[in-house]
Amino acid sequence: MGKYLIITAANSTTGNELYFQDLTRSSTPIIPIVNNMDNTHYVVDHAGGDFFIFTNLGAPNNKLVKTSVSKFAPSNWVDLIPETDNVLDISKAGGKFFASYLKDAISEVRQFDYQGNEERVIELPGVGTAGGFSGKNDAEYVYYSFTSYINPSSSYRYDIASGASMLYNAPKIQFDPSQYESNQVFYTSKDGTRVPMIITHKKGLELNGKNPTILYGYGGFGVSLTPSFSIANTVWLENGGVYAVPNLRGGGEYGENWHLAGTKMNKQNVFDDFIAAGEYLIEKGYTSSDYLALRGGSNGGLLVGAVMTQRPDLAKVAFPAVGVLDMLRYHQFTAGAGWAYDYGTADDSEEMYRYLKGYSPLHNLRPAAYPATLVTTADHDDRVVPAHSFKFAATLQDAHQGNNPVLIRIETNAGHGAGKPTAMQIAEIADIFAFGLYAMGVGY
Structure with a gap:
């Protein structure tokens, strides 16, 4: 005892x-x-x-x-x-x-x-x-x-x-790490903040601006995005894709001050960091707006939704997954009230209400040409209720003026993501990659 x-x-x-x-x-x-x-x-x-x-x-x-x-x-x-x-x-x-x-x-x-x-x-x-x-x-x-x-x-x-x-x-998989490289770079965000990013791709990549690229981000709740292996990402890499992960403010990579620099009325810093990452990849020739896809889930879905509404010209494709997309009412559903430490709520003050409304993806969709967008959610998501994705997809389809496809993919008998069977994960990632490459005009 x-x-x-x-x-x-x-x-x-x-x-x-x-x-x-x-x-x-x-x-x-x-x-x-x-x-x-x-x-x-x-x-x-x-x-x-x-x-x-x-x-x-x-x-x-x-x-x-x-x-x-x-x-x-x-x-x-x-x-x-x-x-x-x-x-x-x-x-x-x-x-x-x-x-x-x-x-x-x-x-x-x-x-x-x-x-x-x-x-x-x-x-x-x-x-x-x-x-x-x-x-x-x-x-x-x-x-x-x-x-x-x-x-x-x-x-x-x-x-x-x-x-x-x-x-x-060690696992036995059919993947040869020696054919690939994963390098860390540092870029400057809008306010001069130095942000790290790891870029992974096949060795010998030609920096011609035509490489299909996924820019993945999160930027919230003190969560640190550290290097990790993904079988799904190897498929993207093997087909000549680039995978880039910036360590945005709001995460925990540099401690609590870095986290707080991306919360409440500092939340715009997270979006600015992500936008600057995309601009860096374009400037250095890794990709271009025609071959760039933005991807993130949950709080990362909010990130993608905010960036695609603020900068619809930045990327060709957007993948907001199980996202927090209605920032005025998120705290009224399921676990939402527990996120107030990071976001603040519309009930806190008029100032907080106006700040949230200023970047809430749902409330900032205007008639414009948006990226090809595949919203993903699940009918039993009790963390970020699928209503966020439903409302965002419907409003986006109504506001969208371009020719890019705008779709929503709703998984049935599934939740926020954890515990999905392998077959379900494979089907989802296959749809995501196929959608992205089709929208970029890349064929294999």
């Missing part, structure tokens, strides 16, 4: 309260460690009368602190692994802490002892995303995964004492 009970409480996507109870004594009270939801905290481990707490209190990029059982108040916290310029995540195994940093959206992992001394930088298999490094306190080995846009996720065994890694398991 455990000695201590740790309780977390939250009512939004960001921030939580933290409570503690000593189970070694009867009838002990539940003591608040943090009794507000302004920041995020969780207990990583306990040893020798000390608790180790991961937090972003006073540290937007996160840090690990130490405090004793008798002195839980944040004023008594002592930094064990301080905040740096790179976003921190923490795990533990074998009596060690593993500090996983996001360095320009790419993984860097460092090993620390419980006194906060750095022991080594872990040599990863390449430039990409590493995850795991979690296990029991008496473990001699720990397992982690590594992936990138051109490397399928593989498992590695790491020797905690020596620091050596060995490949443990």
Whole structure:
């Protein structure tokens, strides 16, 4: 039986309260460690009368602190692994802490002892995303995964004492990573902000402006888009396509300040970052407006909807998937009220109402020639109700003045996306790619 009970409480996507109870004594009270939801905290481990707490209190990029059982108040916290310029995540195994940093959206992992001394930088298999490094306190080995846009996720065994890694398991797929390249670039957004983007394609790509390109984005809720392998994307790449992913404000790639720079009345920054990414790809010759497709889902569907209404000339194709497209009423449906921390609501103030209405995709459709658009949703989506997509598609079809096709694809007996059977996923991505290539006039 455990000695201590740790309780977390939250009512939004960001921030939580933290409570503690000593189970070694009867009838002990539940003591608040943090009794507000302004920041995020969780207990990583306990040893020798000390608790180790991961937090972003006073540290937007996160840090690990130490405090004793008798002195839980944040004023008594002592930094064990301080905040740096790179976003921190923490795990533990074998009596060690593993500090996983996001360095320009790419993984860097460092090993620390419980006194906060750095022991080594872990040599990863390449430039990409590493995850795991979690296990029991008496473990001699720990397992982690590594992936990138051109490397399928593989498992590695790491020797905690020596620091050596060995490949443990790799999937057997018909894809040769050596024929492709995945490079990180940096571009400048409208207000001068430096934004990273990873561009993946076949080696020897000709920068002639005619390469079919998917620009994928999210930009919200502190979610970091880090390199990951996708079988579906390999089909696009194998057919000469370019796949580009910018790390927009609103995400968590550079910590809480980066997140907040894309929320509420800063939300336009996210759209500006995405537009600037598209302009960069066009300027450098990767693609042109006639061969560019915008893609994103959920909050990313909002992103695509906003950008295609603000800049209908930017791309040839738009794929807003399960999107939040009615920004005036989103909080009145299912889980919508929980997104207010990022978006604000039309009920907050007249100023917030006007700001939301100013970019709400549904409310900014005007008579114009829009990109070829395939809206995708599902009839049982209880996170972002399909009414968003229904209303947007109908209004877009009414406002659209060009020759590009505007369609909606409604999956039946499916939800927001998680848990879709493989056959359903294949059918959907086949329709998306076929629609995009047809609209671009590309045949295979």
